[in-house]
Amino acid sequence: MDELVLKFQGIPTTAISDALDGLFNLDPSIKPLKEEYSFAGRALTVKTAVGDNLAVQKAIREAKEGDIIVVDAKGDQYRAMAGDFVVGMAQTMGVAAMVIDGVIRDVVAIKGLNFPVFAKGTTVAASGKAGVGEINVPISCGGQAVNPGDIVVGDADGVVVIPQAIEQEVYEKAVHKIKKDEEREAKISGNREAIIAFIDKNLGQ
Template sequence: MDNHVQEFKKLPTTCISDAMDGLNNLDPSIKPLKEDYKLAGRAFTVKIPVGDNLAVLKAIRNAKSGDILVVDAKGNQYRAIAGDFVVGMMQTIGIGGLVVDGVIRDIVGIKELDFPVFSKGTTVAASGKAGVGEINVPISCGGMPIHPGDIIVGDADGVVVIPQSSEQEVLAKALEKLTKDQEREAKISGNQDAIFKHLDHLLGK
Protein backbone atom coordinates (compact mmCIF):
# COMPACT_ATOMS: atom_id res chain seq x y z
CA MET A 1 0.00 0.00 0.00
CA ASP A 2 1.47 3.38 -1.00
CA ASN A 3 2.12 6.13 1.52
CA HIS A 4 -0.79 8.37 0.55
CA VAL A 5 -3.24 5.48 0.79
CA GLN A 6 -1.86 4.55 4.21
CA GLU A 7 -2.27 8.12 5.45
CA PHE A 8 -5.81 8.48 4.10
CA LYS A 9 -6.83 5.19 5.70
CA LYS A 10 -6.11 6.72 9.12
CA LEU A 11 -8.51 9.61 8.48
CA PRO A 12 -12.31 9.70 8.81
CA THR A 13 -14.16 10.36 5.58
CA THR A 14 -15.75 13.39 7.22
CA CYS A 15 -12.37 15.17 7.47
CA ILE A 16 -11.46 14.21 3.92
CA SER A 17 -14.82 15.46 2.68
CA ASP A 18 -14.39 18.76 4.50
CA ALA A 19 -10.93 19.16 2.93
CA MET A 20 -12.66 19.05 -0.48
CA ASP A 21 -15.64 21.23 0.57
CA GLY A 22 -17.98 18.25 0.33
CA LEU A 23 -17.66 18.10 -3.45
CA ASN A 24 -16.20 14.60 -3.89
CA ASN A 25 -18.57 12.38 -1.93
CA LEU A 26 -20.37 9.45 -3.50
CA ASP A 27 -24.14 9.36 -3.17
CA PRO A 28 -24.97 8.72 0.51
CA SER A 29 -27.12 5.73 -0.44
CA ILE A 30 -23.86 3.81 -1.03
CA LYS A 31 -23.15 2.47 2.45
CA PRO A 32 -21.02 -0.27 4.05
CA LEU A 33 -22.73 -3.58 4.80
CA LYS A 34 -21.25 -3.28 8.30
CA GLU A 35 -20.60 -0.01 10.13
CA ASP A 36 -17.09 -1.08 11.12
CA TYR A 37 -15.96 -1.55 7.51
CA LYS A 38 -13.15 0.75 6.44
CA LEU A 39 -11.41 0.78 3.08
CA ALA A 40 -8.75 2.85 1.34
CA GLY A 41 -6.96 2.14 -1.91
CA ARG A 42 -6.53 3.00 -5.55
CA ALA A 43 -9.59 2.71 -7.76
CA PHE A 44 -9.74 -0.12 -10.27
CA THR A 45 -12.77 0.97 -12.24
CA VAL A 46 -15.46 -1.18 -13.83
CA LYS A 47 -18.22 -0.03 -16.19
CA ILE A 48 -21.08 -2.47 -16.76
CA PRO A 49 -24.50 -2.35 -18.34
CA VAL A 50 -27.49 -3.15 -16.16
CA GLY A 51 -27.65 -6.86 -15.44
CA ASP A 52 -24.27 -8.05 -16.78
CA ASN A 53 -21.29 -8.64 -14.49
CA LEU A 54 -18.70 -10.33 -16.73
CA ALA A 55 -16.55 -7.18 -16.61
CA VAL A 56 -16.48 -7.51 -12.80
CA LEU A 57 -14.89 -10.94 -13.19
CA LYS A 58 -12.41 -9.49 -15.68
CA ALA A 59 -11.54 -6.78 -13.16
CA ILE A 60 -10.91 -9.36 -10.43
CA ARG A 61 -8.50 -11.11 -12.78
CA ASN A 62 -6.60 -7.90 -13.58
CA ALA A 63 -6.66 -5.86 -10.36
CA LYS A 64 -3.63 -5.59 -8.11
CA SER A 65 -3.54 -6.44 -4.42
CA GLY A 66 -4.97 -3.55 -2.42
CA ASP A 67 -6.98 -2.08 -5.30
CA ILE A 68 -10.57 -1.05 -4.64
CA LEU A 69 -13.01 -2.29 -7.28
CA VAL A 70 -15.33 0.60 -8.09
CA VAL A 71 -18.27 -0.51 -10.20
CA ASP A 72 -20.55 1.75 -12.22
CA ALA A 73 -23.73 -0.35 -12.30
CA LYS A 74 -25.90 2.64 -13.21
CA GLY A 75 -27.54 2.59 -9.79
CA ASN A 76 -29.59 -0.48 -10.72
CA GLN A 77 -31.04 -2.24 -7.69
CA TYR A 78 -32.71 -5.23 -9.34
CA ARG A 79 -29.77 -7.40 -10.41
CA ALA A 80 -26.74 -8.00 -8.17
CA ILE A 81 -23.25 -7.41 -9.55
CA ALA A 82 -21.80 -10.04 -7.19
CA GLY A 83 -22.64 -12.59 -4.52
CA ASP A 84 -20.65 -14.21 -1.75
CA PHE A 85 -18.72 -16.51 -4.13
CA VAL A 86 -17.47 -13.64 -6.30
CA VAL A 87 -16.73 -11.43 -3.30
CA GLY A 88 -14.84 -14.35 -1.75
CA MET A 89 -12.62 -14.46 -4.83
CA MET A 90 -11.91 -10.74 -4.42
CA GLN A 91 -10.87 -11.31 -0.83
CA THR A 92 -8.69 -14.31 -1.59
CA ILE A 93 -6.59 -12.52 -4.20
CA GLY A 94 -6.10 -9.47 -1.99
CA ILE A 95 -8.43 -6.85 -3.42
CA GLY A 96 -8.94 -4.12 -0.84
CA GLY A 97 -12.70 -3.68 -1.11
CA LEU A 98 -15.72 -3.24 -3.35
CA VAL A 99 -17.70 -0.06 -4.00
CA VAL A 100 -20.70 -0.36 -6.29
CA ASP A 101 -23.37 2.03 -7.52
CA GLY A 102 -25.78 -0.89 -7.42
CA VAL A 103 -26.47 -3.92 -5.26
CA ILE A 104 -25.06 -7.28 -4.17
CA ARG A 105 -26.68 -10.50 -3.00
CA ASP A 106 -25.93 -13.28 -0.48
CA ILE A 107 -25.60 -10.62 2.20
CA VAL A 108 -25.28 -13.07 5.09
CA GLY A 109 -22.45 -14.95 3.37
CA ILE A 110 -20.69 -11.72 2.44
CA LYS A 111 -20.89 -10.41 6.00
CA GLU A 112 -19.33 -13.66 7.21
CA LEU A 113 -16.35 -12.97 4.91
CA ASP A 114 -15.79 -9.67 6.75
CA PHE A 115 -14.72 -8.06 3.48
CA PRO A 116 -15.50 -4.34 3.02
CA VAL A 117 -18.41 -4.00 0.60
CA PHE A 118 -20.13 -0.66 0.02
CA SER A 119 -23.33 -0.78 -2.02
CA LYS A 120 -26.89 0.51 -2.31
CA GLY A 121 -28.20 -2.65 -0.68
CA THR A 122 -29.08 -6.20 -1.62
CA THR A 123 -31.31 -8.10 -4.03
CA VAL A 124 -32.01 -11.70 -5.01
CA ALA A 125 -31.58 -11.56 -8.79
CA ALA A 126 -28.25 -12.51 -10.41
CA SER A 127 -26.62 -10.78 -13.36
CA GLY A 128 -26.00 -12.34 -16.73
CA LYS A 129 -22.64 -12.68 -18.48
CA ALA A 130 -23.12 -11.45 -22.03
CA GLY A 131 -19.68 -9.88 -21.90
CA VAL A 132 -20.45 -6.19 -22.35
CA GLY A 133 -18.48 -3.78 -20.16
CA GLU A 134 -15.11 -2.08 -19.67
CA ILE A 135 -12.40 -1.99 -17.02
CA ASN A 136 -9.85 0.66 -16.06
CA VAL A 137 -11.72 3.49 -17.78
CA PRO A 138 -13.16 6.73 -16.40
CA ILE A 139 -16.56 6.06 -14.84
CA SER A 140 -19.31 7.69 -12.85
CA CYS A 141 -20.13 6.07 -9.51
CA GLY A 142 -22.59 7.50 -7.03
CA GLY A 143 -22.74 10.72 -9.04
CA MET A 144 -18.97 11.26 -8.96
CA PRO A 145 -16.44 10.99 -11.79
CA ILE A 146 -13.76 8.43 -10.90
CA HIS A 147 -10.58 7.67 -12.82
CA PRO A 148 -8.37 4.61 -12.49
CA GLY A 149 -5.84 5.26 -9.73
CA ASP A 150 -7.89 7.83 -7.80
CA ILE A 151 -7.87 7.15 -4.07
CA ILE A 152 -11.10 5.75 -2.62
CA VAL A 153 -11.80 5.96 1.11
CA GLY A 154 -14.87 4.55 2.79
CA ASP A 155 -16.15 4.15 6.34
CA ALA A 156 -19.45 4.17 8.24
CA ASP A 157 -20.30 7.66 6.99
CA GLY A 158 -19.88 6.90 3.30
CA VAL A 159 -17.35 7.03 0.48
CA VAL A 160 -15.13 9.83 -0.85
CA VAL A 161 -12.89 9.96 -3.91
CA ILE A 162 -9.61 11.87 -3.98
CA PRO A 163 -8.39 12.70 -7.51
CA GLN A 164 -4.75 11.81 -8.13
CA SER A 165 -4.02 15.36 -9.23
CA SER A 166 -4.83 16.80 -5.79
CA GLU A 167 -4.18 13.98 -3.30
CA GLN A 168 -1.19 15.66 -1.61
CA GLU A 169 -3.11 18.91 -1.12
CA VAL A 170 -6.23 17.10 0.12
CA LEU A 171 -4.19 15.00 2.55
CA ALA A 172 -2.59 18.10 4.08
CA LYS A 173 -5.96 19.84 4.47
CA ALA A 174 -7.62 16.73 5.94
CA LEU A 175 -4.83 16.30 8.50
CA GLU A 176 -5.14 19.95 9.46
CA LYS A 177 -8.91 19.59 9.85
CA LEU A 178 -8.52 16.52 12.05
CA THR A 179 -6.02 18.32 14.29
CA LYS A 180 -8.34 21.32 14.69
CA ASP A 181 -11.29 19.06 15.49
CA GLN A 182 -9.28 17.21 18.13
CA GLU A 183 -8.06 20.47 19.68
CA ARG A 184 -11.60 21.86 19.78
CA GLU A 185 -12.91 18.67 21.38
CA ALA A 186 -10.18 18.72 24.03
CA LYS A 187 -10.89 22.38 24.79
CA ILE A 188 -14.66 22.30 25.22
CA SER A 189 -15.60 18.70 26.04
CA GLY A 190 -17.24 18.61 29.48
CA ASN A 191 -16.71 22.36 29.93
CA GLN A 192 -20.08 24.13 29.97
CA ASP A 193 -18.64 27.65 29.89
CA ALA A 194 -16.40 26.78 26.94
CA ILE A 195 -19.37 25.28 25.08
CA PHE A 196 -21.47 28.44 25.52
CA LYS A 197 -18.52 30.57 24.43
CA HIS A 198 -18.03 28.41 21.34
CA LEU A 199 -21.74 28.58 20.48
CA ASP A 200 -21.74 32.37 20.88
CA HIS A 201 -18.78 32.56 18.51
CA LEU A 202 -20.58 30.44 15.91
CA LEU A 203 -23.73 32.52 16.29
CA GLY A 204 -21.82 35.78 15.87
CA LYS A 205 -22.48 37.05 19.36
Protein backbone atom coordinates (compact mmCIF):
# COMPACT_ATOMS: atom_id res chain seq x y z
CA MET A 1 0.00 0.00 0.00
CA ASP A 2 1.43 3.38 -0.97
CA GLU A 3 2.29 6.10 1.53
CA LEU A 4 -0.48 8.51 0.55
CA VAL A 5 -3.17 5.85 0.97
CA LEU A 6 -1.84 5.13 4.46
CA LYS A 7 -2.12 8.84 5.30
CA PHE A 8 -5.72 8.95 4.14
CA GLN A 9 -6.58 6.10 6.53
CA GLY A 10 -6.53 8.58 9.38
CA ILE A 11 -8.65 11.26 7.68
CA PRO A 12 -12.45 11.40 8.20
CA THR A 13 -14.59 11.39 5.06
CA THR A 14 -16.20 14.62 6.25
CA ALA A 15 -12.89 16.47 6.05
CA ILE A 16 -12.12 14.95 2.66
CA SER A 17 -15.56 15.91 1.37
CA ASP A 18 -15.03 19.50 2.54
CA ALA A 19 -11.64 19.57 0.80
CA LEU A 20 -13.42 18.46 -2.38
CA ASP A 21 -16.28 20.97 -1.95
CA GLY A 22 -18.70 18.04 -1.63
CA LEU A 23 -18.36 17.14 -5.30
CA PHE A 24 -17.04 13.58 -5.08
CA ASN A 25 -19.27 11.86 -2.51
CA LEU A 26 -21.10 8.63 -3.26
CA ASP A 27 -24.85 8.64 -2.73
CA PRO A 28 -25.53 8.47 1.03
CA SER A 29 -27.71 5.41 0.53
CA ILE A 30 -24.45 3.43 0.24
CA LYS A 31 -23.73 2.72 3.90
CA PRO A 32 -21.41 0.50 5.96
CA LEU A 33 -22.92 -2.68 7.38
CA LYS A 34 -21.35 -1.66 10.71
CA GLU A 35 -20.72 1.91 11.81
CA GLU A 36 -17.19 1.08 12.94
CA TYR A 37 -16.10 0.08 9.45
CA SER A 38 -13.59 2.38 7.77
CA PHE A 39 -11.12 2.01 4.93
CA ALA A 40 -8.85 3.81 2.48
CA GLY A 41 -7.40 2.29 -0.66
CA ARG A 42 -7.22 2.43 -4.42
CA ALA A 43 -10.21 1.44 -6.51
CA LEU A 44 -10.40 -1.78 -8.45
CA THR A 45 -13.53 -1.00 -10.45
CA VAL A 46 -16.22 -3.43 -11.58
CA LYS A 47 -18.88 -2.73 -14.21
CA THR A 48 -21.51 -5.41 -14.37
CA ALA A 49 -24.97 -6.12 -15.68
CA VAL A 50 -27.84 -5.95 -13.22
CA GLY A 51 -27.96 -9.13 -11.16
CA ASP A 52 -24.72 -10.67 -12.49
CA ASN A 53 -21.70 -10.97 -10.19
CA LEU A 54 -19.20 -12.98 -12.22
CA ALA A 55 -17.19 -9.80 -12.89
CA VAL A 56 -17.02 -9.26 -9.12
CA GLN A 57 -15.40 -12.67 -8.78
CA LYS A 58 -12.96 -11.80 -11.55
CA ALA A 59 -12.01 -8.64 -9.65
CA ILE A 60 -11.39 -10.69 -6.50
CA ARG A 61 -9.07 -12.96 -8.49
CA GLU A 62 -7.12 -10.00 -9.90
CA ALA A 63 -7.04 -7.87 -6.73
CA LYS A 64 -3.85 -6.66 -5.14
CA GLU A 65 -3.37 -6.41 -1.39
CA GLY A 66 -5.26 -3.38 -0.08
CA ASP A 67 -7.46 -2.81 -3.15
CA ILE A 68 -11.00 -1.54 -2.74
CA ILE A 69 -13.46 -3.35 -5.02
CA VAL A 70 -15.96 -0.74 -6.22
CA VAL A 71 -18.98 -2.20 -8.02
CA ASP A 72 -21.28 -0.44 -10.46
CA ALA A 73 -24.36 -2.64 -10.02
CA LYS A 74 -26.66 0.07 -11.42
CA GLY A 75 -28.22 0.57 -8.00
CA ASP A 76 -30.22 -2.65 -8.34
CA GLN A 77 -31.70 -3.77 -5.02
CA TYR A 78 -33.24 -7.09 -6.02
CA ARG A 79 -30.27 -9.38 -6.68
CA ALA A 80 -27.22 -9.47 -4.41
CA MET A 81 -23.78 -8.71 -5.80
CA ALA A 82 -22.19 -10.72 -2.99
CA GLY A 83 -22.98 -13.04 -0.13
CA ASP A 84 -20.81 -14.23 2.71
CA PHE A 85 -18.94 -16.72 0.50
CA VAL A 86 -17.92 -14.08 -2.08
CA VAL A 87 -17.05 -11.53 0.61
CA GLY A 88 -15.00 -14.16 2.42
CA MET A 89 -13.02 -14.83 -0.77
CA ALA A 90 -12.33 -11.10 -1.13
CA GLN A 91 -11.11 -10.94 2.45
CA THR A 92 -8.81 -13.94 1.95
CA MET A 93 -7.33 -12.39 -1.20
CA GLY A 94 -6.33 -9.24 0.68
CA VAL A 95 -9.05 -6.89 -0.55
CA ALA A 96 -9.45 -4.08 2.00
CA ALA A 97 -13.15 -3.33 1.45
CA MET A 98 -16.05 -3.64 -0.98
CA VAL A 99 -18.24 -0.72 -2.08
CA ILE A 100 -21.37 -1.75 -3.97
CA ASP A 101 -23.94 0.39 -5.74
CA GLY A 102 -26.39 -2.40 -5.08
CA VAL A 103 -27.12 -4.91 -2.34
CA ILE A 104 -25.67 -7.94 -0.57
CA ARG A 105 -27.15 -10.94 1.20
CA ASP A 106 -26.16 -13.19 4.12
CA VAL A 107 -25.83 -10.00 6.15
CA VAL A 108 -25.38 -11.66 9.56
CA ALA A 109 -22.64 -13.93 8.26
CA ILE A 110 -20.91 -11.03 6.49
CA LYS A 111 -20.96 -8.97 9.68
CA GLY A 112 -19.34 -11.95 11.36
CA LEU A 113 -16.39 -11.65 8.97
CA ASN A 114 -15.75 -8.12 10.29
CA PHE A 115 -14.84 -7.04 6.77
CA PRO A 116 -15.81 -3.55 5.53
CA VAL A 117 -18.75 -3.80 3.13
CA PHE A 118 -20.59 -0.67 2.03
CA ALA A 119 -23.83 -1.22 0.11
CA LYS A 120 -27.39 0.03 -0.36
CA GLY A 121 -28.88 -2.74 1.73
CA THR A 122 -29.67 -6.42 1.76
CA THR A 123 -31.80 -8.84 -0.22
CA VAL A 124 -32.52 -12.57 -0.36
CA ALA A 125 -32.09 -13.10 -4.11
CA ALA A 126 -28.84 -14.51 -5.51
CA SER A 127 -27.09 -13.04 -8.53
CA GLY A 128 -26.63 -14.76 -11.87
CA LYS A 129 -23.35 -15.82 -13.50
CA ALA A 130 -23.78 -14.88 -17.16
CA GLY A 131 -20.41 -13.16 -17.10
CA VAL A 132 -21.46 -9.80 -18.52
CA GLY A 133 -19.12 -7.13 -17.18
CA GLU A 134 -15.64 -5.63 -17.06
CA ILE A 135 -13.06 -4.76 -14.45
CA ASN A 136 -10.63 -1.84 -14.21
CA VAL A 137 -12.68 0.47 -16.42
CA PRO A 138 -14.25 3.87 -15.59
CA ILE A 139 -17.56 3.38 -13.79
CA SER A 140 -20.32 5.26 -12.03
CA CYS A 141 -20.96 4.23 -8.43
CA GLY A 142 -23.53 5.97 -6.29
CA GLY A 143 -23.81 8.76 -8.84
CA GLN A 144 -20.07 9.45 -8.82
CA ALA A 145 -17.44 8.72 -11.46
CA VAL A 146 -14.77 6.31 -10.26
CA ASN A 147 -11.65 5.49 -12.24
CA PRO A 148 -9.30 2.56 -11.61
CA GLY A 149 -6.65 3.63 -9.10
CA ASP A 150 -8.62 6.52 -7.59
CA ILE A 151 -8.29 6.67 -3.82
CA VAL A 152 -11.56 5.72 -2.11
CA VAL A 153 -12.20 6.42 1.57
CA GLY A 154 -15.15 5.22 3.62
CA ASP A 155 -16.36 5.44 7.20
CA ALA A 156 -19.61 5.74 9.16
CA ASP A 157 -20.50 8.97 7.35
CA GLY A 158 -20.22 7.54 3.83
CA VAL A 159 -17.80 7.12 0.94
CA VAL A 160 -15.80 9.70 -0.98
CA VAL A 161 -13.65 9.34 -4.13
CA ILE A 162 -10.41 11.26 -4.63
CA PRO A 163 -9.35 11.63 -8.28
CA GLN A 164 -5.71 10.73 -8.80
CA ALA A 165 -4.83 14.07 -10.41
CA ILE A 166 -5.56 16.00 -7.20
CA GLU A 167 -5.00 13.44 -4.45
CA GLN A 168 -1.99 15.16 -2.81
CA GLU A 169 -3.74 18.54 -2.88
CA VAL A 170 -6.87 17.02 -1.35
CA TYR A 171 -4.86 15.40 1.44
CA GLU A 172 -3.23 18.72 2.35
CA LYS A 173 -6.58 20.55 2.29
CA ALA A 174 -8.21 17.90 4.45
CA VAL A 175 -5.43 18.06 7.04
CA HIS A 176 -5.74 21.86 7.10
CA LYS A 177 -9.52 21.55 7.54
CA ILE A 178 -9.09 19.23 10.53
CA LYS A 179 -6.60 21.63 12.13
CA LYS A 180 -8.94 24.61 11.67
CA ASP A 181 -11.86 22.65 13.13
CA GLU A 182 -9.82 21.65 16.16
CA GLU A 183 -8.76 25.27 16.73
CA ARG A 184 -12.36 26.47 16.46
CA GLU A 185 -13.59 23.83 18.89
CA ALA A 186 -10.89 24.67 21.41
CA LYS A 187 -11.84 28.34 21.24
CA ILE A 188 -15.63 28.06 21.25
CA SER A 189 -16.84 24.81 22.86
CA GLY A 190 -18.04 25.30 26.44
CA ASN A 191 -17.84 29.09 26.13
CA ARG A 192 -21.31 30.66 25.97
CA GLU A 193 -20.10 34.11 24.95
CA ALA A 194 -17.87 32.68 22.22
CA ILE A 195 -20.76 30.57 20.91
CA ILE A 196 -23.06 33.61 20.69
CA ALA A 197 -20.35 35.63 18.95
CA PHE A 198 -19.73 32.80 16.48
CA ILE A 199 -23.42 32.43 15.60
CA ASP A 200 -23.92 36.20 15.35
CA LYS A 201 -21.00 36.36 12.92
CA ASN A 202 -22.56 33.67 10.77
CA LEU A 203 -25.87 35.53 10.89
CA GLY A 204 -24.17 38.72 9.81
CA GLN A 205 -24.98 40.53 13.05
